Amino acid sequence: MTVNFEVNGIARSLTVDTRTTLLDALREHLQLTGTKKGCDHGQCGACTVIADGRRINACLSLAVMHEGRKVTTIEGLGTPDLLHPVQAAFIRHDGYQCGYCTPGQICSAIAVLQEIRAGIPSHATEDLMARPQATNMEMRERMSGNICRCGAYSNIAQAMAEVAGVKA
Numbered sequence: 129m130t131v132n133f134e135v136n137g138i139a140r141s142l143t144v145d146t147r148t149t150l151l152d153a154l155r156e157h158l159q160l161t162g163t164k165k166g167c168d169h170g171q172c173g174a175c176t177v178i179a180d181g182r183r184i185n186a187c188l189s190l191a192v193m194h195e196g197r198k199v200t201t202i203e204g205l206g207t208p209d210l211l212h213p214v215q216a217a218f219i220r221h222d223g224y225q226c227g228y229c230t231p232g233q234i235c236s237a238i239a240v241l242q243e244i245r246a247g248i249p250s251h252a253t254e255d256l257m258a259r260p261q262a263t264n265m266e267m268r269e270r271m272s273g274n275i276c277r278c279g280a281y282s283n284i285a286q287a288m289a290e291v292a293g294v295k296a
């Protein structure tokens with residue numbers, strides 16, 4: 129089946145087996161290997177990308193489901209000379225060690241901060257009538273689907289707090 133979608137601002141047309149995941153389409157067909165395969169079962173978050181503004185696990189999503197959508201991967205966020213603010217904050221706060229989980233962490237972090245700004249509540253939001261704030265608890269709850277074997281969680285939280293303009 130053919131799927132037409134936009135990846136990192138570029139129109140793409142792929143003919144893939146209908147069982148091909150978005151993750152494999154990105155890595156194997158488009159050679160965008162920044163998005164990582166950790167578990168391939170929706171449990172680690174290493175494959176997180178942003179589809180139409182929402183973070184998703186690319187391993188749990190079929191490529192053909194993304195007809196007409198805009199997908200952003202880590203390659204589409206910034207360049208070495210012009211980093212996305214979240215990428216720059218991860219570097220400043222040492223938000224990684226081996227780096228394997230990092231593309232997924234950064235894609236999640238960007239979408240999480242957008243969710244909070246948009247007023248979308250989480251399980252950690254105490255008052256559902258008030259706008260959620262970028263508290264440490266809110267960010268940790270929302271990032272809980274992104275596992276880091278190296279345990280860079282505190283530094284990731286600090287990087288996100290800096291971008292959100294709050295105290296970690």
Ligand code: FES
Nearest residue numbers: 166167168173187
């Ligand atoms: S590779 Fe997709 S969640 Fe682990």
Ligand code: FES
Nearest residue numbers: 225227276277278
């Ligand atoms: S930095 Fe190594 S798994 Fe997260």
